[in-house]
Amino acid sequence: MHQDLDAYWMPFTANRQFKKSPRLLARAEGMYFWTPEGRQVLDGVAGLWCVNAGHARPRIVEAIRQQAGELDYAPPFQMGHPKAFELAERLVELTPPELSKVFYTNSGSESVETALKMAIAYHRVRGEGQRTRLIGRERGYHGVNFGGISVGGMVANRKMFGTLLAGVDHIRHTHDLQRNAFSRGQPEHGAEFADDLERLIALHDASTIAAVIVEPVAGSTGVLIPPQGYLQRLREICDQHGILLIFDEVITGFGRLGSPFAATHFGVTPDLMTVAKGITNGCVPMGAVFVKRQIHDAFMNGPEHLIEFFHGYTYSAHPLACAAALGTLDTYQDEALLTRGRGELAQYFADAVHSLKGLPHVIDVRNIGLVGGIELASIAGAPGKRAFSIFLDCWERGVLIRTTGDTIALSPPLIIEKSHIDQIVGTLADALKRVE
Numbered sequence: 001m002h003q004d005l006d007a008y009w010m011p012f013t014a015n016r017q018f019k020k021s022p023r024l025l026a027r028a029e030g031m032y033f034w035t036p037e038g039r040q041v042l043d044g045v046a047g048l049w050c051v052n053a054g055h056a057r058p059r060i061v062e063a064i065r066q067q068a069g070e071l072d073y074a075p076p077f078q079m080g081h082p083k084a085f086e087l088a089e090r091l092v093e094l095t096p097p098e099l100s101k102v103f104y105t106n107s108g109s110e111s112v113e114t115a116l117k118m119a120i121a122y123h124r125v126r127g128e129g130q131r132t133r134l135i136g137r138e139r140g141y142h143g144v145n146f147g148g149i150s151v152g153g154m155v156a157n158r159k160m161f162g163t164l165l166a167g168v169d170h171i172r173h174t175h176d177l178q179r180n181a182f183s184r185g186q187p188e189h190g191a192e193f194a195d196d197l198e199r200l201i202a203l204h205d206a207s208t209i210a211a212v213i214v215e216p217v218a219g220s221t222g223v224l225i226p227p228q229g230y231l232q233r234l235r236e237i238c239d240q241h242g243i244l245l246i247f248d249e250v251i252t253g254f255g256r257l258g259s260p261f262a263a264t265h266f267g268v269t270p271d272l273m274t275v276a277k278g279i280t281n282g283c284v285p286m287g288a289v290f291v292k293r294q295i296h297d298a299f300m301n302g303p304e305h306l307i308e309f310f311h312g313y314t315y316s317a318h319p320l321a322c323a324a325a326l327g328t329l330d331t332y333q334d335e336a337l338l339t340r341g342r343g344e345l346a347q348y349f350a351d352a353v354h355s356l357k358g359l360p361h362v363i364d365v366r367n368i369g370l371v372g373g374i375e376l377a378s379i380a381g382a383p384g385k386r387a388f389s390i391f392l393d394c395w396e397r398g399v400l401i402r403t404t405g406d407t408i409a410l411s412p413p414l415i416i417e418k419s420h421i422d423q424i425v426g427t428l429a430d431a432l433k434r435v436e
């Protein structure tokens, strides 16, 4: 197939490398993609941490088809449509009970912006308008919009874009190879990293801080799993100081860890929780913010004819997205997918990824639920190059993985079987043996 690749400026892509040697996907079903030439590629990353139920699932496909013919669009401002409300009720059955309100967005990035704005506005409506400061974490990823890159902590995503939001600070990240390398599940050491928040409180004063945002498991920076007790400690410190805690669950939401959410998995309930990706199985763009009832209720003041929260998107609660999400929840439920990534399957996955220990360049292996991270020693002066070579090698041999820096991330669809795990890890092992 010959196609002109010139006009499309691709996102988060080495455009020149890609266009010299394109990697195109034309079709997908279940655990697999197919290239335009018909070559089969096993999906080791659920698309981009989103296709949790696997590709082209019938209930989702049918829901979208039907919705497109029935109600293609409905304005979300001052209007509604039944599926938006039905979906919200279904969603809050899955969240921790306190998170009982849902605000819709169209992506993880928009969910993050929404949550940050809600946090600042919440303090204002309850008379603490001086609480405007936002605290993120080093190495955090919260999408690509200005709020998200300001609280985010990945330098390449920040350095090109000016001064970002004012009034943002960061706690330290939790990566500690010296003490925690090759941990299975939650690392033993590092609960005290949460105390770094106390340092920022001492510097800025709690009365100026609106919220802290973290990924319960950091994905894009290379799979960093929270040390035992860390999230609990963060929750305690926020409670002591009246600071809202936001969990960015864009990748951990919808079964990735073997529980519906990281909040349910770790038993720590944030005040706001952002999701996207798995909410529609990646089929139609959608995100959401879950909020505690008292946060929502604080806005429900003043004359009833007035808008309470001046925020929303043309495509909030888009009918196609709502239909896709309902089909997705049905599929998750029918196949008990939100808890599939625990127990024996997770054990098998853990054993498989940890079998890579000892192969050339492997300096750490991390895992939780159906997430695996394999960190490689970098080539001096060329960070990221080694992992990228592995990515290309695996692609040539029919397995899609993902890399960030020199960490390989695995996050397969939750329908994965043991034979797929063997293929992914076997292909990776061969690539590790070959790479320079």
Ligand SMILES: Cc1ncc(COP(=O)(O)O)c(C=O)c1O
Pocket: 106, 107, 108, 109, 110, 112, 141, 142, 143, 144, 215, 219, 220, 248, 249, 250, 251, 276, 277
């Ligand atoms: C934790 C987290 N937050 C936000 C985002 C951004 O989501 P989106 O790309 O849908 O804007 C991502 C994407 O990977 C993510 O992992």
